[in-house]
Amino acid sequence: MRDAGPVAYLPRYDLFAIARYAHVQAALTNWQDFSSARGVGLADFAREKPWRLPSLLLETDPPLHDRTRKLMDRVLSPAAIRALRADFTAAADALIDALVERGSFDAVRDLAEAYPLTVFPDAVGMPRENRRFLLPYGNMVFNSFGPRNAFFEAALRDAAPVLEWVQAQSRREALAPAGFGAVIHAAVDTGEVARDEAEILARSLLTAGVDTTVNGLGAALYCLARFPAQFERLRADPSLARGAFEEAVRLESPVQTFFRTTVHDVAIGRDVGTGGKAGGDGMTSGGMTGDGTTEGEETKGETTKIETIGAGRKVLLFLGAANRDPRRWEQPDDYDITRRAAGHVGFGTGIHGCVGAVLARLEGEVVLTALARKVARIEIAGTPRRRYNNTLRGLASLPITLHAA
Numbered sequence: 347m348r349d350a351g352p353v354a355y356l357p358r359y360d361l362f363a364i365a366r367y368a369h370v371q372a373a374l375t376n377w378q379d380f381s382s383a384r385g386v387g388l389a390d391f392a393r394e395k396p397w398r399l400p401s402l403l404l405e406t407d408p409p410l411h412d413r414t415r416k417l418m419d420r421v422l423s424p425a426a427i428r429a430l431r432a433d434f435t436a437a438a439d440a441l442i443d444a445l446v447e448r449g450s451f452d453a454v455r456d457l458a459e460a461y462p463l464t465v466f467p468d469a470v471g472m473p474r475e476n477r478r479f480l481l482p483y484g485n486m487v488f489n490s491f492g493p494r495n496a497f498f499e500a501a502l503r504d505a506a507p508v509l510e511w512v513q514a515q516s517r518r519e520a521l522a523p524a525g526f527g528a529v530i531h532a533a534v535d536t537g538e539v540a541r542d543e544a545e546i547l548a549r550s551l552l553t554a555g556v557d558t559t560v561n562g563l564g565a566a567l568y569c570l571a572r573f574p575a576q577f578e579r580l581r582a583d584p585s586l587a588r589g590a591f592e593e594a595v596r597l598e599s600p601v602q603t604f605f606r607t608t609v610h611d612v613a614i615g616r617d618v619g620t621g622g623k624a625g626g627d628g629m630t631s632g633g634m635t636g637d638g639t640t641e642g643e644e645t646k647g648e649t650t651k652i653e654t655i656g657a658g659r660k661v662l663l664f665l666g667a668a669n670r671d672p673r674r675w676e677q678p679d680d681y682d683i684t685r686r687a688a689g690h691v692g693f694g695t696g697i698h699g700c701v702g703a704v705l706a707r708l709e710g711e712v713v714l715t716a717l718a719r720k721v722a723r724i725e726i727a728g729t730p731r732r733r734y735n736n737t738l739r740g741l742a743s744l745p746i747t748l749h750a751a
Contacts, residue, residue, distance in 0.1 A: 347363060347365040347664065347667060348365045348366050348667055348671055348673075351615070351653065352364070352366060352369055352614045352615035352653055353369075353614050353615070353653040353655060356662070359388065359493065359660075360660075361388070361605075361659065361660040361661065361662055362655050362659055362660070362661045362662070363661070363662040363663075363664060364614065364661060364662070364663055364664065365664040365667035365668065365671075366667075366668065366671055366673060367668040367669070367671035367673060367674035367675075367691075368671075368673065368674070369614055369615075370663045370664065370665065370667075370668035370691060371668065371689075371691055371695060373606055373661065373663055374604075374663065374691060374694055374695045374696045374698070374699075375695055375696035375697075376696075377407050377408070377411075377696065377697060377698070378609065379608065379609055379610070379612050380606035380607070380608060380609070380612070380661060381407055381606060381607050381608075381609050382404060382405050382406065382407055382411075382606060382607075382698050383405060383406055383407045383607075384607040385400065385405055385605065385607070386401075386404050386405055386491060386604045386605050386606070386698075387490060387491030387492065387605055387737075388491065388492055388493055388605060388660065388662075389490075390607060390660060391405070392607075392658070397490065398487070398490060399546055401546070401550050401553075402414040402543060402546050402547055402550060403415060403418060403547070403550050403554075403698070403701055404550070404698055408697070411697060411698075412697075413538070413539070414539065414543070414547060415697065415701070417530065417533050417538055417539060417547070418530075418547065418550075418551070418701050419701075420529075421526050421529045421530055421551075422526070422701065422702075422704050422705065424704075426526075427704050427705070427708055430465075430469055430708065431708065431712070433465070433468075434465050434708055434709060434712050435712045435715075435716075437461070437464055437465050438461065438709075438712040438713045438715070438716040439716050439720075441457065441460065441461055441464075441713075441716075442713070442716040442717060442720050442721070442748075443720065445457060445748055446720055446721060446748050446750050449747055449748065450727050450745070450746070450747040450748075451745075451746070452743055452744060452745055452746075453564065453567045453568075453741075453744040453745070453746045454560075454564050454740075454741050454742060454743055454744050455743070457563065457567065457713070458560050458561075458563040458564040458567060458741075458744075459481065459560050461563065461709065461713060462555070462556055462559045462560055462563070462709060463477050463478065463480065463481075463556070465709065466555045466556060466559070466705065466709075467480070468525075469525060469526055469705070470521070470525050470526045470527045470548075470551065470552070470555070471521040471522030471523070471524060471525020471526065471527045471528055472515055472520075472521065472522075472525075472527070473515075473520070476511055479507075479508050479511045479512065480512075480552060480556045481556070481557075481560070482501070482504070482508050483508050483509070483512050483552070483553070484553055484556050484557035484560075485501050485557075485733075485735060485738075486501040486502060486505055486508065486509075487553050488557060488601075488735055488736065488737040488738045489501040489735055489736045489737065490736075491603075491604070491605065491736060491737045492603075492736025492737060493736065495736070497734060497735060497736050498736060512549060512552060513545075513549070515548075515552070516545040516546075516548040516549045516552070517545060518531040518534075518541075518544070521548075526551060527548050527551070530544050530547050530548050530551070531544045531548070550701070551701070551702065553702075554700055554701045554702030555702040555705050555706075556702075557600070557738060558600055558601060558693065558700055558702055558703070558706050559702070559705065559706040559709050559710070560740065561598075561600030561601075561738055561739065561740035561741075562591065562594065562595050562598075562600050562692075562706050562710055563591075563709065563710060563713060564600075564740055564741045564744060565594040565595065565597070565598035565600060565740070565741075566590060566591050566594035566595075566710060566713075566714060567724065567744060567746065568594075568598070568730065568741060568744055569590075569593070569594045569597060569598070569681045570590065570594075570714075570717070570724055571724040571725065571726045571744075571746055572681070572726070573681045574723065574724075576590070576681055576682070576683050577718075577723070577724060579683055579684070580683060580714065580717075580718045581718050581721075581722070581751070584714075584715045584718035584719055586683050586684065587710075587711045587712075587714035587715040587718060588707065588710070588711045589683050589684065589685070589687065590683040590714050591707065591710030591711060591714055592687045592688075592690070592707070592710075593681060593682060593683050593685050593687045594681070594710075595687075595690065595692035595693065595706075595710075596669045596675075596685075596687045596690035596692055597669070597670070597679075597681050598666075598739060599665050599666035599669045599670075599692050599739060600692065600738055600739055600740055601665060601692065601693070601694070601700070601737060601738060601739075602664065602665055602666040602737060602738065602739045603662055603663060603664055603665060603666070603737055604662075604663050604665065604694065604737075605660055605661065605662055605663070606660075606661050606663060607658065607659065607660055607661070608655050608656065608657055608658060608659050608661060609657065610657045611654055611655070611656055611657055612654065612655050613652050613653065613654045613655075614652070614653050614654075614655065615652045615653050665691045665692060665694070666739060668691050669690050669691060669692055674689075693706070717748075719751070720750065720751055721748045721749065721750065721751055722749045722750060722751045723748075723749040724746055724747075724748060724749075725746060725747045725748075725749065726744070726745070726746055727745040727746055727747045728743075728745030729745070730743065730744045730745075731743040731744075
């Protein structure tokens with residue numbers, strides 16, 4: 347799809363797709379042309395009623411988005427994340443010690459899922475009962491961004507108790523007085539958000555704080571097991587743990603796709619900014635109609651076509667393809683923990699970037715640091731099995747054996 351051109355058309359779903367890094371990154375940061383307010387999934391909220399409440403973070407544009415995102419950025423401020431480090435590190439050390447003693451286990455169930463389901467709900471202030479409901483809830487939400495296919499129907503099959511539980515956990519009275527959830531609800535008292543908005547934001551945090559971390563950790567463990575030389579690098583220098591997690595998110599891209607809707611005609615495939623002035627984002631808005639197949643300039647040996655997407659059209663952004671685009675990355679299919687992976691779009695980017703990314707990065711860093719200090723070798727002990735989802739890329743099972751340092 348990347349090689350086919352700056353834009354592809356997918357007739358089965360009557361939508362456009364963008365897979366090159368430059369154009370994906372530009373669309374993610376350009377909410378004025380590529381709106382999230384009509385849904386970041388296949389469903390167009392302007393044409394059909396969503397089956398769920400739209401996210402106040404992912405599926406709004408400014409000015410409403412500015413108000414809710416400002417609150418969440420305060421909830422997950424650098425100081426708030428730093429305050430978690432000691433407890434998160436202690437929990438990672440204890441879990442890795444126990445798993446090293448066991449030797450062989452399923453890295454998805456017993457590590458990638460178990461760790462976030464321990465530390466994250468504690469940080470939110472959730473009770474301990476039924477925390478594993480967060481996994482089918484996230485599976486359901488991310489499947490809902492795609493078509494109404496077998497994956498979506500299977501996720502919805504037993505939805506009632508999960509949805510009821512998550513809704514209950516989002517209420518103020520269910521949450522501990524100290525934690526992220528309490529901070530969100532305290533904003534009701536100051537008039538920053540309404541009570542129903544606070545509950546929706548709490549649910550959004552439950553979605554953002556689990557699935558990206560679970561699949562990111564699973565990806566990192568899978569990469570370190572498959573690339574033993576990279577694990578040796580990590581053991582020699584545990585300070586590379588953050589980079590090792592970041593590179594795994596780039597390579598595996600746990601969140602593969604998100605949708606946008608064009609606000610007006612948008613031309614793609616030319617190194618110009620809005621209004622046709624030199625800008626480097628590969629896009630210009632307005633002023634072009636028709637099929638937009640004008641030939642552009644030569645770029646890295648390619649002739650770039652200018653393609654125009656009409657107003658009100660759904661556009662599917664392939665984050666995973668962008669993160670492996672050879673136009674942006676050297677040896678893009680290699681796992682290199684010393685790579686400067688900054689700029690990858692595995693957590694999105696721009697104003698709609700994943701609000702839970704700061705938590706995922708902290709959890710990834712402390713878990714991989716513990717592995718580097720306590721483990722000599724990670725061995726794949728069985729056949730890995732994928733978990734299929736309309737949006738997420740991850741593993742359902744990863745049998746491994748840890749050899750103690």
